[in-house]
Structures are given as structure tokens and as C-alpha cells.
Amino acid sequence: MRRLYEAHAYSDAPRAGCLWNADAGPPRAAFDGPQSTEVAVIGGGFTGLSAALHLAEAGTEVTLLEAKHIGWGASGRNGGFCCLGGGMLSNPQLARRFGQDALAVYRAAEKAAVALVAERLARHGIDADTHSDGETLLAHTPRHMAALRRELPHVAEAYGVTPVLHEPADLAALGISGPFHGGMTIPLGFALNPGKYVVGLATAAEAAGARLHDASPVTAITRNNGFTLTTPTGPLTAKRLVLATNGYSSDDIPGWLRARYMPLQSNILVTRPLTEGELAAQGWTSRQMAYDTRNLLHYFRLLPDNRFLFGMRGGSFATPGANARFRGRIEADFEAMFPAWAEVERPNFWSGLVCLSRNRTPFVGAIPEMPGAFAGLAFHGNGVAMGSYAGRLLADLVRDRQPEAPYPAAFAIPPRRFPLGRHRRALLAVATGALSLLDR
């Protein structure tokens, strides 16, 4: 597999400290070929599992191959913000490029994605430690608070909800104290334990009849009447194919993907459970999931057992040394933002790969050069809801059905290639450096 980062990024090491490892389900048997199936799915995260679940529920034979184990990628190691997002284009940009109606469909899809996860948890009886009533965006400068004030009516219009503005003086009473200049709560979304959600999704897919396999890396895709997937334990032939490998994609599986996706590291640290006294000392007692207005944003939430989760994207290199240096940077940001907890132990630290596209929107659609093959990727670090939703769309598309759920026109446009080919990671270093300067 031709991948973008150092081998360390694709090893078990970056996820070894992940808090959710305790919730990983039982291992599944590796694929044992040769076999054939109606639809093959590559990748056992939210996207692939969601596609498998919907296909199996629709009565379609589906076999999912995961290189490591279910939830091994970003899906089993994220921050658990089940939230709006998935792309990076603003309302004016979307409206200019795709039209006002398409903008409405796009925002409806984001809402539907959150609702889909809530519905799944309820229907399949998945207890995923949910909390938070929507998400809260916190201004890191007075200028950004002014921008939130201006943004409020646009958020209300785009999502058909009533967001609430928090003046700086209101924050303490909300249990949200820190170096913030006010904020805004959008009453859509909730937080969850992603380890429990991904395992619950897999269990539901299997109960519906999907075949899921761990330890089954696809090392080549050959097109014939359908597709033959090569694995170390034999071939799988399939009439149709769903590719759901997101940040863990390879430039050669399939070759069409070459330079069309950009993995980016995201990193999380978690404290030990905080005492009531420690929470009071910092003035943070809220269960709201929150993030700040920086370009290189911090995301954070108080977990149900009073551990505090704090995350940040970035890090151009994925070596043990580079990851350790980035940990130092996050620790410093954490201590600056929550000084009362500067001495509190943070036993958990981990990182993983999210995925960006040059189009700055997710891609959920047909792979042009491969009739019968479809892909869902590039959720721009917000794939808990959107990856799940992409899987649902893919389950329709791969059966030649127009999705009934909102399907934004932007999603169907194949991602353009990034410049610099396999050296494109250099673009990230330049972009994150510039954004970091803007954030000062």
C-alpha cells in the first residue's frame, strides 16, 4: 500500500493510549478466501459499517474487509463529537458554487446525519454514554465573539434552529470558565463514546446478516466482470464495491485515489477523573461538548466519569518523536486554557488520521474510472455523524438507487488531485504554519 505518512502512523502505537480501547469488542475472524459476495466493503469504520448495516437490512449480501480490526481507524479513536460538519465550505461559498437550493440540501444532510446516529443508538439499543445538548463554540478573542454575533442569524437560517449566544459574563454561570470571550450554542448534536458506538454498529450489521472480517487487508483491486479483491488469505470477488478507508487510504488501492485525499493527524489527551473540587477550582462543570474559534481549533468536553478530553489537529510528521513533540504542544495549550488543572495527570494520549479533500467537501459517490465502485471519504475531521450518513447514502448508490435522504450535489463531485503527489503533505505544513500564526 502506498501511503502518505511514516509507517508509525499505520501501526498500533499511535492508538495504544486511546481511552476507548477498553470498549473494543471481540475480534472477528480473518477473511478466508476464495469467496464471492454481492457487495464488498473495504474499511471497518463508521462509513463501511454503516454501509454494511444498511445493505444487510435491505437484504443485500455484503462482506466487509478491515485491515486491522473493527474501529481500528479514526472511528474507534475520535473525540466522540456527533456534530454538524463534514466539509469546510461556508454558506456563501456553497451557494455560489452549487446554488441556494443545493445549499439547503447540504445543511439538511448535516442535520440528518446527526439524527441518523441518534436513531441508530435508540433502535439498536447501543448505550454510548451520550451527553451534551448540541455543541458550544467559544470565542478565543473579542473579535471572534463579534463574528459569532454576526453569524447567529445565518446559523439559524441554515439549520432551522435557534442558536443561543452566551455573553462573556454568562459563561461562569454555565460552568464554562476559561480564556473565552463569549460563545454560541447550536442545539444540534451530542457527544458519545465512539468505541461503544462503533462496536454497536458492527454488532447491528452482523445481526442483520453482514459478514465482517478483521485482519483482512485488501492489497489489490482487479476489475473483471465485477471486482476481485486480493487479501493475504485469498481473493474475494464482488459485483459491487464500496471504498471506506478515509484517512487510512492508500494512493494505489485503487489507483484512482492517488493524491485525491489528504490525511491529517488529530490528537487527544484525557485527564484522570477530576474531583468536584478540581472542577469547581477551574469553573468548568458543564457537560457541553465545546470547541474554540481558532483555525487550528481545540475541542474539549467533560466525560460522564469526570475525565476531561482535550483535542487538537495537526502535526506534519508521524514519527514517535514528532508525536511526542506534538503532545508537548497540546499539554502546553491545555495548561494555558485550564490552569487549575496544570498539575493534573493526563494518562491518555493518542492520535489518528482524519481526511481532507481539495474540494473541501466530503466525497460520497461513484468512482468515475470504476463502474460499480463507490467511495465515501473526506469528512474533514467530522465523520462521526457524516461518515455514518455517508454509509447510508453509499448503501443506496451501490444498489443504483437515488438516496431518499438529502444527498448534496457537492458530495457527488469526485475530489480533485492535490498538487505535489506523494509529497503533498508539505502543503499541510505550510497551511498549518500560516493558520497557527493567524491564531496568535
Ligand SMILES: Cc1cc2nc3c(=O)[nH]c(=O)nc-3n(C[C@H](O)[C@H](O)[C@H](O)COP(=O)(O)OP(=O)(O)OC[C@H]3O[C@@H](n4cnc5c(N)ncnc54)[C@H](O)[C@@H]3O)c2cc1C
Ligand atoms: C483523534 C481524532 C479525533 C476525532 N474527533 C472527531 C470528533 O469528535 N467528531 C467527529 O465527527 N469526527 C472526529 N474525528 C474524525 C472521525 O473519527 C472520522 O471522520 C471517521 O471516523 C471516519 O470514519 P471512516 O469509517 O470513514 O474511516 P476510519 O474509521 O478511519 O476507517 C477506515 C478503515 O479502513 C481500513 N483500511 C484502510 N485501507 C484498507 C485496506 N486496503 N484493506 C482493508 N481495510 C483498510 C483502516 O484500517 C481503517 O480501520 C476524529 C478523528 C481522530 C483521528
